[in-house]
Structure formats: structure tokens, C-alpha cells
Amino acid sequence: MNNIAKSYGKIKALNGVSFEVPPGSVFGILGPNGSGKTTLLSIILDVLSADQGNFLWFGEQSSPEQRKKIGSLLETPNFYHYLSAVNNLKITNSISGRGDAEMMLAVLEKVKLYERRNSRFSTYSLGMKQRLAIAAALLGDPKVLVLDEPTNGLDPVGIAEIRDLILELSKKGHTIIMASHLLDEVEKVCTHVAILKKGTLLTTGDVNDVLVDDDLVEISAADTSVLSLVIKNYCNDIKITRDGNLLQIILPKGTAKLDDINSYCFSKGIVLNHLLFKKKRLEAKFFELTNN
Amino acid sequence: MLNIIKTEWLKIKKYPAFWWVMGITALTYPGINYMFHSVYLNITQKDTQRGKILKMLIGNPFSFPEAWHTVAYFSSIFIFIPAIVVIMLITNEYTYKTSRQNIIDGWSRTQFMLAKMIDVLLLTVIVTVLFVIVALIIGYTNTDDHTASRWSMSYYTGLFALQTFSQLSIAFTVGLLVRKSFIALAIFTFYFIILEPIAVNVLKIKFNSGAGQFFPLEISQKLLPKPAFIGRIDEAGYQASLAAVKYHVGYTFALVVLTWFFCFWINRRRDL
Numbered sequence: 001m002n003n004i005a006k007s008y009g010k011i012k013a014l015n016g017v018s019f020e021v022p023p024g025s026v027f028g029i030l031g032p033n034g035s036g037k038t039t040l041l042s043i044i045l046d047v048l049s050a051d052q053g054n055f056l057w058f059g060e061q062s063s064p065e066q067r068k069k070i071g072s073l074l075e076t077p078n079f080y081h082y083l084s085a086v087n088n089l090k091i092t093n094s095i096s097g098r099g100d101a102e103m104m105l106a107v108l109e110k111v112k113l114y115e116r117r118n119s120r121f122s123t124y125s126l127g128m129k130q131r132l133a134i135a136a137a138l139l140g141d142p143k144v145l146v147l148d149e150p151t152n153g154l155d156p157v158g159i160a161e162i163r164d165l166i167l168e169l170s171k172k173g174h175t176i177i178m179a180s181h182l183l184d185e186v187e188k189v190c191t192h193v194a195i196l197k198k199g200t201l202l203t204t205g206d207v208n209d210v211l212v213d214d215d216l217v218e219i220s221a222a223d224t225s226v227l228s229l230v231i232k233n234y235c236n237d238i239k240i241t242r243d244g245n246l247l248q249i250i251l252p253k254g255t256a257k258l259d260d261i262n263s264y265c266f267s268k269g270i271v272l273n274h275l276l277f278k279k280k281r282l283e284a285k286f287f288e289l290t291n292n
Numbered sequence: 293m294l295n296i297i298k299t300e301w302l303k304i305k306k307y308p309a310f311w312w313v314m315g316i317t318a319l320t321y322p323g324i325n326y327m328f329h330s331v332y333l334n335i336t337q338k339d340t341q342r343g344k345i346l347k348m349l350i351g352n353p354f355s356f357p358e359a360w361h362t363v364a365y366f367s368s369i370f371i372f373i374p375a376i377v378v379i380m381l382i383t384n385e386y387t388y389k390t391s392r393q394n395i396i397d398g399w400s401r402t403q404f405m406l407a408k409m410i411d412v413l414l415l416t417v418i419v420t421v422l423f424v425i426v427a428l429i430i431g432y433t434n435t436d437d438h439t440a441s442r443w444s445m446s447y448y449t450g451l452f453a454l455q456t457f458s459q460l461s462i463a464f465t466v467g468l469l470v471r472k473s474f475i476a477l478a479i480f481t482f483y484f485i486i487l488e489p490i491a492v493n494v495l496k497i498k499f500n501s502g503a504g505q506f507f508p509l510e511i512s513q514k515l516l517p518k519p520a521f522i523g524r525i526d527e528a529g530y531q532a533s534l535a536a537v538k539y540h541v542g543y544t545f546a547l548v549v550l551t552w553f554f555c556f557w558i559n560r561r562r563d564l
Contacts (some may be wrong), residue, residue, distance in 0.1 A: 078393035
């Protein structure tokens, strides 16, 4: 993706976004509501046209033939309400050429819709509609999947099933591009992430590089206020946040040494009653990056 | 192309509203002709002086070959019924967002629009076949003279088909632009039944202008002039309307091309 931009009137939905999705990766696109995730996916699926920039699929210019090879779920499950799951999949198959009659039943089984395969789409619950959309994306076992909020409307069991499904596909070498606001999900399945805010790409890369760029240590003592005053002189690059009786201190990557922190506090007359090194979670990083 | 037809058939064949409206159409076309036929019989079979004079004057518009013209004219009044299906077939794609899914799944925008054009063509064929069946039944049951030329005016089948395709294409365009089925249906029906007829007549009567004949629906309405028995009340006007048909064939073709050019163009340009 190279310098993709899109405006709706005066509102810039995307502002020169560029990144590359490595083959075989599970690529998470993150961002708050209105950050441009769906707009970006709509552009690469040719539903929207970009004002500027270009993108390639499989190293080639986008075309209908390229899209046939991609299993996609964009924003909402889009099906003919008066048709059953099987008849809707027949249309997906007829247009894309992906899968066959046997595969249709197999994907419906996979998303646990087999029993209701002959019921009309209009009679499905939100979760069932979402499952059908995932079944349609899986039809024909495409090597690339684009999933926009794939766990929308699913119950906790359904969410876990989709997570397992994504991990299973990833192990088989499929490339999955996934937009989500469920950071926990992204953290569990993604190998790479891109974080968007108001249409601007804040950061992108390997999930471990994006995630673990700072060290996070939780400390507490009998007098939190005194501890707060003391610890801020521990080093120059320290950032401190207070959460009740706990202090969270953020230090540059690889500089948090628990022994040193403990000794430093003790030397200043403070006995710590809590000292914990935490991997900085995506949620914290996300909030920090997007200033939410 | 075959794949597009197959896909559209998959969408239509289990669409209950499509079959309901087609059923209504299948009843309406014979129904309206039967109604006028009954009125005709009612008047002309009376053994009164007036009945005999009328029969002598207007002949039998339901016998061959004039039956083609008469049935085409009456049937064309109910074009708004298949127009409902056309509008639903395009607006459904926007309501269910399947128009974008078709593109995501691998159709080009041109292929999507081609698919919709095939729907309109398919409906035109169905409606025309229905017209031919009604015309044949009415013609055969009303033609006593075995030497009458049964097929000499069968070219009205082509004119009927062209008018149907042209008017259904206008209905399609309204659906494409408005995207909401009920609003599109209301706009088309209001325009078809009220707005354009009033505008055409106001132009004709108040301003003595023939510009009304170039209105989107009136262009193809002129393909099927009033049948002889009505038209001959004003013989000169009737002959003029018959003479104008060949020009309106050209105008209608041009309008159809323009309409679909516009539909393909707008679908290519706008975001889904």
C-alpha cells in the first residue's frame, strides 16, 4: 500500500497511508472508531476509490480476478435476506469461482451453521449472520483473507472459535488482514500490526516490536506519595502513572532492572511491598499512541 | 456472460416478491384486455341502431391483425407492475449491501451493471412473451375471417418490447439513483401516472408545443399509438401518430443507449 489517501468532503479519512503486509502474516489493523480502518479495507477491495496512492495484490495491480482469490468480510455480513445460507454461498461461488458444493457444506460445518443451512438469512441472529460471512470468506480455502471486525456479534465461545480458526489458518500459511477494535483479540493472534488514528498511520511492524518498546514496572509501598517523589529521580527517562496504591513506571526498553529499583528505593528508606515487571500490553500501547 | 446470467438467476429464482409480482403481471395483462374486450362486446352486440353503427365504424379491434396493436396498447398501460420488480431488484442490492459484496467477491463494476441490464432484458422478454400469448388468444378467438392476415401487424411485438425495455430502463435508473425501494417506487409511479402525462398535456394544450413527445416515457409511449377504433375519432391525428412511430423507434433506441450509458457511468464513478 503506497500513500493511500481518501477524503469525504473536508474530512480526511485516510492521510497517505503506506505499509506492506508480509505473506503468511496475521496483520492487524487497529484504530479507534473513525480512524479509517474500514475505509482502508474498502479501498483495497475496490468498494471505494482512493483519492491518491496505489496498492498491489500479490505484487500486481488490483483487478476483479485478484479479488476472486481473496476471502473477504467487509464491515457487515452482506447477503440476500430471502435466500438460505447454501443459496447465498452458491452466489459467492458463482461470482468468485471459489469452492464447490461439497466445500460449501464443509465451511458451514466449520462455522457451525450446518444445521441451519437451509434457513433464510433473514431468520439468523447477528452472530449467525457473522458466521455465514466468515464461511463465505473461507469458501475455496483462499490464501488471503480480509476480515473486518470478524468477531462482531459473536458470543465468547464464538470469539474463541474465530481466534482458533485464525491461528489454524495462519499455521497453514494463509495471510490474514484483520481490522479490529478488540485489542485482546489482536494481541492473541496477530503477528504484525498497523495502528491508525484519524486516518494517519501511527506505527506499523512486528507485533513484538510495536508492543514491547518500553518496560513497564508496577511498584507500591506503604506511603505511595513519598514513593512517587522518590522514584521520579531514579532516572531521567522515567514516566510515572498512579493507579490507586500502585505506581506504574515506564522505562526505556531493556532498562528496567528490578534489583536496582528495589535497592534504590531501599537506599532512600522505602520498603517496597509490590514489585512486578509487566510486558506492556497492546491496550496500554494503543492508548498511549492514540492519546485516548 | 453465461456466468453472469447464472448468478442473476440464482438471485431471482428464489425471490418470492419476484414471482408474486410476475404472477400479478400475468393476471393483469390478460385482465385489462379482457375488460376492454368485454366493454366492446357489450356495446357492439346490442341489437340497437347505435350498436350496429358503432360496430360498422370501428370494426373489431380485437381481431387479427389489429389485435396486435390493440393488445399492445392496453397491456402497455400496466408497465408500472414489472417496473416494481425492476426497482426492487436494484434497490435490494443496495439495501442488503450485496452490490458491494458482488464487487468484493470478484465482479467488476461493469459486470455488476451488465447483470442488472440482463435482469431488465429478462423481464422485457417475459412481459413480451406474455403479451404475445394474450394477443394470440384474443386474436384467434375474435377473428372469423380466415383469410385475414394474422401476422401483418405482429411487428407490434417488437414495438411493445422496445417500449417495455425503454420504460423499465427508466424505472431502473430511478432505483439506481434513489437506492431506497419505496421512495424509488413512489417517484417512478408518480412520474409515470401523474407528472409526465400532465406535463405533456400542458405543453400540448397550453403552449401548443410538441416538446412533450421527448419526455423520457412519452418518447416510447409514441411507439404504440392509440388503437384504430379510438384514434380514428381524429383521423388526421391518428395517421400522424402512425407516421411518427418510425421516428420514435430511433428516439427510443437513442434514449435506451443514453440511459444505460448513464447507469454504467454512474456505477463506475460512485463509491459503494
